[in-house]
Amino acid sequence: MLELKLEKLRNLFAEMDRALIAYSGGIDSTLVAKIAYDVLGDRALAVTAKSPSLLPEELEDAIEQAKSIGIAHQIVETHEMDNPNYASNPVNRCYFCKSELHDTLKPLGLKLGYSYVIDGVNADDLQDYRPGIQAARERGARSPLAELGITKMEVREIARSIGLSCWNKPAQPCLSSRFPYGEEITVPKLNRVGRAEIYLRRLGYENVRVRSSDDTAKIELPAELIQKFVANTDLIQLTQAFQSFGFVYVTLDLEGYRSGKLNQVLPQFAN
Template sequence: MAIQKLERLKSLFAEMDRALIAYSGGVDSTLVARIAHDVLGDRALAVTAISPSLLPEDLEDARIQAATIGIAHEEINTQEMANPNYTANPVNRCYFCKSELHDTLKPLAKERGYPYVVDGVNADDLRDYRPGVKAARERGVRSPLAEVGVSKAEVREISKHLGLVWWDKPAQPCLSSRFPYGEEITIAKLQRVGRAEVYLRRLGWTNLRVRSEADTARIELPPDQIQTFVLKTDLPSVVATFQELGFVYVTLDLEGYRSGKLNQVLKPEVLATQN
């Protein structure tokens, strides 16, 4: 079934003729970039937005992946941190982030002669609270994966089928997603939580989140990895490193990591506004 969807994705891009891809380097947008390049060649352009909410390590991954695919790749700076509607971190923060992104990409696409801007939103994303999807739709952005009904699992299956070595790369949403709604986002906080996650990645814990609330860091790992983390990690060193970064308290979430966890505090009337 997933491979049949791949053929539909190819047909979709063939109809576009030229496309600019909002490319973060995540598994979703990388698959979109690969298919766009396969179909359109030099008529496809991947563009990565650079801001304090993107880890330098993730930007480097995006560069390497784009080079491996062979797609033309450019970088632009976005200024969402200058928008108080974003830094105040309301429940629809992602709306302001994606508004800034696509208000930057759309003029670039027009200037370069790309009639379409596409993103990596997949079918599963439409089932979660994703106010950024609304911002993209308002600006005419297309989401090929969602249009064809490709789930996250199918993204990985198709990526593996195409020989993309990062098919199982853990999801890495922007660093602003590490903070509870209502807590102000600052560049210093983003850098602190980012360096904490990089530190744990280098210890071998690749699928994780470091949630930040005031001066407390909460480490989230897949539930089946929690016991191993406690038994095999030098916990005093973890605490010391986090405190050097500026955290006062370091905790481990016993429930474990799951996508969209911070949305559990949202009221039904907020969730009803999805998309």
């Protein structure tokens, strides 16, 4: 089944003349970029958006992965933070982020002669609340993984089968996803969240989130790692570090990390 889906993915790109890939460096867009390059060669271009909501380390990873694939790679700056509809952090914040992204990529693609703008949306993404998908569709972007019914797990399995070293890289959505809906997002807030997550990564915790609510940082780790974290971490030193980043309080979510946790309040917003 996976081999068939991989063949269909390659065939899909073979039908294209040129393709511009919205490339974040995550496993989904990396797989898309890899297959696009394998099929189209120098007629494929990966473009990464640089903004305050992207960790600098993630940008560096994207650059290195693009080099390892061989695909041509460009970096563009996006300015979603200038849009009050984004910075005010409504429940459809991602719509305005992806609008800014694709309003940047589509003209760039047309200017450079790329007929298609391709993203890394997979079939599982269609089952979650993802207003950004609508913004991308409105601007004509295509999602080969979703079109072919390729799930997140299948993305990882295909990536591993073709030798992508990042096949098991943890998901890393933009830093703006760390804030509860309705709390204004600012560059200093994004910076302190980013610094806090880098601190935890350097302690050896890759799959981690630091949720920010006003002056409070809430650390989310996989549930099975919580006891190890408490036993092996200098909590006083960690608290002091987080306070130096700009937080006042530091807490630990005892439920553990769960993707999309902040979306559990959406029914409340809908009423």
